[in-house]
Amino acid sequence: MNVELLERIKNSPSYKELLEKRDKFTWGLAILMFFVYFAFILIIAFAPEIFAIKISGVITLGIPIGVGVIVFAFVITGIYVKKANSEFDKIIAQIEESVRE
């Protein structure tokens, strides 16, 4: 990539918009996933009896929560993909548009 093109992208308002919107969003989701997963692991490590609490017959709290973590991982991935397809890709297209001469 040449220096001039680089400068043009860097100075394009769309590029700034992309960084602002996408970085906040993706890091937010990544941190959320990290917390959910390590909260799960830390409960297993330090307070496994919480997951042994029975909620319905023999079914323990740990089972819906465990399956819930799997479903959660899938759902937030889906949320990201939807947002990226509809919003971030458009901004990238705008950047490409604005720097093309």
Next chain:
Amino acid sequence: MEGINYEASIMFLIFVFATLGITYWSAKRTRTAKDFYTAGGGISGFQNGLAISGDYMSAASFLGISGLVYLKGYDGLIYSIGFLAGWPIITFLIAEKLRNLGKYTFVDVASYRLRQTPIRVVAATGSITVVIFYLIAQMVGAGKLIELLFGLPYELAVIVVGLLMILYVTFGGMLATTWVQIIKAILLLFGATFIAIAVLYAMDFSFHNLFEKAIEAKDGDESIMAPGALLSDPLNAISLGVALMFGTAGLPHILMRFFTVANAKEARKSVFYATGFIGYFYILTFIIGFGAIVLISQNPQYLDASGEMLGGSNLAAIHLADAVGGSLFLGFISAVAFATILAVVSGLTLAGASAISHDLYARVFKKDKVDELEEMKVSKIATISLGVVAMLLGIAFENQNIAFMVGLAFAVAASVNFPILFLSIYWKNLTTKGALFGGVAGLFLSLILVILSKTVWVDIFGFSEAVVGLDNPALISMSVAFLVIWFFSITDKSGDAKKERDAFEAQYIRSQTGIGV
């Protein structure tokens, strides 16, 4: 299960002929290095999602985790969740950036603005180490399984797997590997769905019934419904969690798959589909494990004289297939298990061979002065060599627990590949010196800690007590790797380091926008 299992053998032969046909078809379409490493970049997001799941859902996942659920109940689910937890992180932080920056391997990205030789050497060494650990696990699983299901001797089984994988990869490259993985993913998802539905059908589609009967079968032991002894030590639990989450984001054969799609958008879609398939699959293995407790653990047909499962608990899913679907379905699942192993070892071998031919031979040894045909020739030689090494190690490690070996591969991936890759994408101040020292520290520390842990020190060397209490070293080895990278990067005041920092902005813009790819 004495002698040769004809149903399984016939179905497996059909799979082998179909995949060899695909290999022949792929071979005619694999002319350039790009074709060989990335199937020409022409795989769609959905296809790649299936292929990623086919690459990731190994025999260790399918048989090992359902076997673990069979033995320990809930503890098996903890592993499943760990194996899935890394995927959203890959989606958000790695997949698109990787696609925007790299060509064939993740090492291309790691060395984008750093000095080629040291970074390629350390990252490729990390890759090859991961590949070999993972391959051993797969080979051992393959040998055991095929010995039992098909009546072949262990050594012969390992050799058959090795030879088939060499054929796929050498002749068909990434295109054949991708299609083997796609077919296997579909077969495995279908087979596991069938078993899970059959289990639920037998329980009148009631999870209460399933869990109640499982507790009954365990003589009223309710501990299978909650986290138990497997991860009773907090540090071990956290360390395993770290290894699984961040190791996934450092597996070379998985990272390589993002170069097979056309652009960042398809890369992102691939991970979404993969996360869905893999998550769904792990929920199935949980049902399958509990189903096996109910339907297998008290059925003398599947137990030996001492009441242990025939062939060990790793065969829980296989016996369950027989119990719910009869011998024809047993044959199908056995063939699927065999296919699963082949698909995973092919992906691993291709990733290992690329690290050798692309990263080490073409970029380091020949300093980029190499034509494509020569590079491809080297990658084929590397494939064959890795295949032979895998067969020999598979035979040597016959009696190791396969789930643990995969854990070791994840630890190295989390302690070498992941820190270097992650920081090279996101941290401006990363320098060659930092990445090199940190990578080496992560690699040696994870290997040494593994050797001193119970799995090797006690179980293999026969010492009475482990030197290190941690079964999985990732918590220590990954943290130290990050720390060493940080320290040697910020203290690096050389001219090269300044150039590397100055080159970050251009790399960052390209990683964000894909412009200039």
